[in-house]
Amino acid sequence: MKAEALKAACLAFPGAGEEFPFDESNSVFKVRGKIFALSRLGATPLRVSLKCDPDIAVKLRLEYPAITGGYHLNKKHWNTVVLDGSVPEQLVLEMIEDSYDLVVSRLPRREQEKLNWVALSRE
Template identity: 50%
Template sequence: MNVEALREYCLQKKGVTEEFPFDEETLVFKVMGKMFALIPLERVPSQCNLKCDPDRALELREEYDGDIIPGYHMSKKHWNTMYLERLSPELIMELVDHSYDLVVAKMPKALREELKLLP
């Protein structure tokens, strides 16, 4: 999966915005203002950081040794960095969904309700 396809997939999700809050090279996706994906645009090979359940993060790092690693410049417990060209698009989309769902689940109830009302 290339960066543009990943970007399009993220933007299809309800309540998602994209921005560059850190610098001009790190694209960040947020749901209702909460970060769930980061793409360092200048990195080669292409990478993406996604939030992940801590137990699942360890399993993924073991199963995809070297292709999914602890989150670069992120909490190593809650974030993974993945190399986009080395993984299937289906797995990447599944992990984007997982990250998005984790972030939504941790939102205050009022924010989750507001998200549900979005078109």
């Protein structure tokens, strides 16, 4: 997966946006002010950190050497994925969606409903 595809995948969700709170080279993808993905899009190799259910996070780390505990993040809830081709792209896309969904599930119901309305209006 290339940086452009990673960025597009993260921004494809309702309410998703990109910010640069740390510096101009670290993209932080948020929904309603909450982080669901982080990446230095210009880095080689390309990496992305994603929120993950703790039980699933451990299983993914055991199955794929390119998936490790979140770099500078709570390793119980975050994984960092090296996008070197060893993790199937479809799995990476599913992990991005799961990360977004985890964050949205923690938002107040009113915010979730607004996001659902935006998603329905896009269809």
